[in-house]
Amino acid sequence: MELKAIFDRLWHDYTSQNPSARKIFNIFNDEGENVVNDHIAFRTLDLEDIDINALVTPFIKNGYVTRGEYHFEEKHLYAKHFEIPGDKNAPRIFISQLILDDVSPFIREVFREAFLTVDRKKLDSSNLIFAGQIFNPISYRMYQMLREESEYAAWFYVFGFRANHFTVSVNALKKYNSIYKVNDLLKKYGFRLNTSGGEVKGTREELLQQSSTMADLVRVDFEDGTYEIPSCYYEFAQRYPDANGELYSGFIATSADKIFESTNLYKNR
Ligand code: NI
16 A cells, blocks of 8 residues: 555544544644644554554555664553655654553453454554454443553553554644744644643753644443543644754654653543
């Protein structure tokens, strides 16, 4: 599948889960801005067949290579980011995975057992990024239990394979050319920003500043009822040049730790 088709399909699914992202995208367009994606992020588990290496397959086929790796110790995550060498317009692909050996035996067993029942047809690596929720059935009770320990695990249990967030490149905006101007615009339109760790994560010295909306709530049918839970969020990234004058292209583990909390409405209330 060609990149454009991949991104269109991911965007379509993402905006149907997260209508705020579509509204914000339209606001930028109405303001005369051309929205470019800084990166697109995915979540998974470190189980063979669905780990980062499996998930990234369609991007590798389209010329992406590994450009960075990250450890989020507090959240028990390992992540990698991918780029197309020489193509500054291609969004970075950021994929994190939960390290099951580092979480509680409870979470580890839930996923290992649930994984045994997954329809293997869904796990074809060429299409895995579109597979959505792979566990069937899912229960709200289990979602809440996972959430007690790991918001990340709970999100993945329900939403599975889809873009967790798209990220607007602030550098590519003309009028709203700073993360603070973007945040002011979003607040003017009534969007809620993730304030965990401050509205802006990262510093100019760290060469990357990011902010994000709080995730929209979506209704999900569980085997034990229908509930509204947070889905995906929209993110904004401003990058600064490094000592060589090159725009920094990586991700910073400490601030990304806070960004992960954009799907954690309960903690932010
Ligand atoms: Ni991100």
